[in-house]
Amino acid sequence: xxxxxxxxxxxxxxxxxxxxxxxxxxxxxxxxxxxxxxxxxxxxxxxxxxxxxxxxxxxxxxxxxxxxxxxxxxxxxxxxxxxxxxxxxxxxxxxxxxxxxxxxxxxxxxxxxxxxxxxxxxxxxxxxxxxxxxxxxxxxxxxxxxxxxxxxxxxxxxxxxxxxxxxxxxxxxxxxxxxxxxxxxxxxxxxxxxxxxxxxxxxxxxxxxxxxxxxxxxxxxxxxxxxxxxxxxxxxxxxxxxxxxxxxxxxxxxx
Numbered sequence: 722x723x724x725x726x727x728x729x730x731x732x733x734x735x736x737x738x739x740x741x742x743x744x745x746x747x748x749x750x751x752x753x754x755x756x757x758x759x760x761x762x763x764x765x766x767x768x769x770x771x772x773x774x775x776x777x778x779x780x781x782x783x784x785x786x787x788x789x790x791x792x793x794x795x796x797x798x799x800x801x802x803x804x805x806x807x808x809x810x811x812x813x814x815x816x817x818x819x820x821x822x823x824x825x826x827x828x829x830x831x832x833x834x835x836x837x838x839x840x841x842x843x844x845x846x847x848x849x850x851x852x853x854x855x856x857x858x859x860x861x862x863x864x865x866x867x868x869x870x871x872x873x874x875x876x877x878x879x880x881x882x883x884x885x886x887x888x889x890x891x892x893x894x895x896x897x898x899x900x901x902x903x904x905x906x907x908x909x910x911x912x913x914x915x916x917x918x919x920x921x922x923x924x925x926x927x928x929x930x931x932x933x934x935x936x937x938x939x940x941x942x943x944x945x946x947x948x949x950x951x952x953x954x955x956x957x958x959x960x961x962x963x964x965x966x967x968x969x970x971x972x973x974x975x976x
Contacts, residue, residue: 724753725774726760731767733815733911734905738774741782746828746894748799755806761795762813769813770908772820773829773835779819782827785854800859807835807861811931814924816915817849820908821845821896826884831860834869839925840911841887841896848884867929868934870894919957919973926950 733831735757737744740884746754761769773779788796810817819825819833823839830847849862854957857863858879867875870893878885886973890896900907915923925948951956956976964971 723750723752724746724757726757728764728766728934729770729905731765731916732909733761733764733766733769735761735769735771736774737772738924740775740777742784743778743824743950744775745772745784746803746832747784748787751803751806751858753810758809758813761815762843766914768922769810769817770820770834770905770912771817772822772904772908776823778824778829779821780826780827780829782826782850783901788856790838795905800869803831803860807832810835812839814920817929818908818912819849820904821887822904826850827858827862828860831858831862831865834865835861836913838973839890839896840898840900840908842907843887843899843901845887845890845896846884846892847895847897848882850880850882850884852880852882852900856939866895872883915946917973919952919955920975921955922952922957924971926953964976 722922723739725738727734816837817837819836825847849858851858886924887899928943933941957973961971
């Protein structure tokens with residue numbers, strides 16, 4: 722299996738393991754990743770961490786050999802399938818973290834962009850180099866990258882196809898943090914910063930922020946009011962406020 726799944730405490734861990742090809746996304750791996758994300762939905766976890774096996778690459782992108790000499794209908798179907806698989810990360814009830822350890826190019830960076838958070842090791846290299854092949858990003862890069870770093874910076878990265886390192890990615894806001902030490906342990910430590918909070922509240926907050934980029938401000942404020950009201954009605958909200966008043970740590974039960 723090229724996509725491995727395990728549970729580390731309350732975090733699901735997906736590892737892309739195709740090191741001989743720098744963990745590149747073949748069509749078979751995309752299908753395997755889809756099944757794996759569906760399995761995560763059934764796991765009793767509070768976050769998802771995705772990384773690549775080995776020290777060289779998170780994911781080097783698409784398997785170029787598979788893209789040649791394909792009918793247009795098959796190519797469009799493959800693009801739409803990849804988009805749908807990555808979109809499943811948005812549908813998870815828990816937040817996801819991409820731990821970018823090494824190369825994250827093309828579809829690899831697009832996979833990371835589909836996650837809630839992105840961390841990078843100091844040797845990380847990122848880019849959307851499709852333009853150099855006469856192609857364009859197809860797994861969400863043209864839509865998610867501008868939302869993360871802004872239109873002008875995204876346009877530059879996509880039209881030049883240039884590679885950026887971890888420090889530049891941090892300055893651009895492409896990654897949340899640059900980390901040292903073992904990548905998986907760093908990812909788990911980051912997950913622990915939010916995974917102990919109420920899952921319903923976390924999901925409501927994620928939904929509100931995500932909708933901010935798709936609707937006008939007035940409608941976004943209505944969504945914020947809606948999810949804020951729903952959160953207020955949960956037992957976790959009552960526990961959180963009671964714990965604050967009683968100067969103790971809240972014990973959330975995801976209710």
